Amino acid sequence: MAEGDVAEGSRFQVLVLNEIAPRGLARLPTARYFAGKGVPAPDAVLVRSADMHAMDIPASVRAIARAGAGTNNIPVAAMSARGVPVFNAPGANANAVKELVLAGMLMAARKLPGALRFVAGELGELRGDLDKAVEQGKSAFNGFELAGQTLGIVGLGKVGCLVADAAIKLGMDVLGYDPDITVDAAWSLPSQVRRAGSVSEVLRNGQFVTLHVPLVDATRHLVNAENIGLMPRGAVLLNFSRQGVVSDEAALVALETGALGCYVCDFPSAALLRNERVICLPHLGASTREAEENCAVMVADQLRDFLENGNIANAVNFPSVGMARESAFRVAIANANVPNMLGQISTAMAQAGLNIHNMVNKSRGDMAYTLVDVDSGVRESLLAELAAIEGVLSVRYLPGPRRDQ
Template sequence: MAEHGHRQSFRILVLNEISPRGLERLPADRYLAGKDVGQPDAVLVRSADMHDMEIAPSVRAIGRAGAGTNNIPVAAMSARGVPVFNAPGANANAVKELVLAGMLMAARKLPGAMRFVAGELGEVRGELDKAVEKGKGAFAGFELAGHTLGIVGLGKVGCLVADAAIKLGMNVLGYDPDITVDAAWSLPSQVRRAGSVSEVLRSGHFVSLHVPLLDATRHLVSAANIGLMPQGAVLLNFSRQGVVSDEAALAALDSGALGAYVCDFPSAQLLRHERVICLPHLGACTREAEENCAVMVAEQLRDFLENGNVANAVNFPAVSMARESAYRVGIANANVPNMLGQISTAMAHAGLNIHNMVNKSRGDMAYTLVDVDSRVSEALLAELARIDGVLSVRYLPA
């Protein structure tokens, strides 16, 4: 990062193709963004695996143009005081529409019907109408209206799926032990609340999963509980590979307990089964979703780099403070006692008057923004960095 007077310029390493609409949010007079940028202040990424990548010490933030961050070493970045931003909800409508498509494909047996048309019918010579009438009976399906959809995970996608399903005449049962206030407000009142994953599995003719892949959610649906689903039920996984045990899903399909498994994550095992509907990770693959994700994460990166504000970081608390001074310091530190006291004492010893301050914590991480009334010296920044528990210090002159 370089200073020109009071204005800073920033270098952004872009690891994947990012929508131009997002990159436009990083003005060229202050930002250099590209795939070959050295000593970057931040990284913009979509699907590139960063776990084995050497992440430069200059990196102060990582922005994921999407929701999941399992391709980013979040814990290692937290230890360095580096926030990892994502774009929750930006691709929610795209995923919602694909979930609806998945339900319809399974209910109306469309993949098999399409294979029939492309295969057997393609070999018919003459009297095609008779062949159609004779063959179509194998693909008689059922309508969505009146059936129950169980949803595990009531974030932005889960709420949109619930709303769409209700409008299609379905009954909806939802479960999310960690539902946010915003999600609760946006959830349609007709959604019945379940008390557990097991209750959703027992009740749903369709069950759709919308949870991140964590240790607690790995094989959330497994051999231990998949048998709870009603005979012929449809399981949909558009969240993450690993949330469902492939082995358990295949065994349930083979036994006839499960009617169909629809997922966005192909594996060699799944591709061999005729009642598995696998899509090639299309959840966020729409022009609109890619643009929305890129715009959202670029704006979050910019606000952090220029002002230190944090929104939608998976490892930092949300912190926003309007500027009341041209001189600002951002400090990430371990969430332990007396950090604020040590920070303010160091500033007082440096002769700085604190104009405004905000401090928030999230788990083991705390983050502080401080506006002071005069220029901050390199010596003070070095002293703050030496405080035991401080992970990163940034000077943010306006």
């Protein structure tokens, strides 16, 4: 074995459930990682759309990384109970989604789906005067321009901010609402965006309304039978977030009554496909080469830093915790966020004769996470003692080089 190689059994084993962009997999060097299908006892799982809810997830799994933003296909609560972080890639596909939102607005405003059907259907079968048929038929597809229209945005994360910026550059007036906007998002939001005080205010004032929120209990049927009628008559509703954020039934009723002019979404259903004023796309939001590569690279880097150093970034169920290595001996502990946990951890290490060189502890809801660098090696007996503390969910020993070496 060449110097610097790692024996097969000592490599991190990563189970890959979907096709992952090669650029992402390349971030996991083969000297330290084996990534592929059919791994019997994986240290981690890389996934895109595969449904893991019915999967028997091995006890060996220490992390799950989703090469995308949503994690509805992963049993996050069950993983939290095991002390397993679930990583995602927020913002990595934001530009792809932004461009599709713009395409959706243009398709609706200029009636492009109907025009394409006209050309492929009536004109394609025509045996007479084509120029005359074009002139007679095109009046059915008179549309309107985006400039001067009001775009309402619900959800001002990375995608929402990019859509707002692009819409302003197209000459649109933008109204935004997000009760949980982050500091980073607020900094990147164009100053021209007017702030709305509620979803209802956005619906009431937007000729176009686009939704960019996760699907959780609070956002399920965010647009529904009670509020969809607030939209200006003939308005366009766009949903590129998640299926379920809009009530399909409410959208169809609003289309039938004319209260809604067009519904554009990325989530086809049998009911929606039968309505010509619905523009359904086959879940194309992140389906670009660039987005898939960005997501794969982002989660692979996050996964590697966690497996090797215990650092956590962009986990949907854990706090963000990062600590540069100042020692070759590190312990990572996930535990319930309850009193005296740090005291018990520190006491156990002191009794084992270990000097704590550096420590960081963060919490998020019911979950807490601690990284501890000590000045000497850690015995298995201490790891077992830490794991036995009531409320501790997982313990990992991460010996490795210092970052300054």
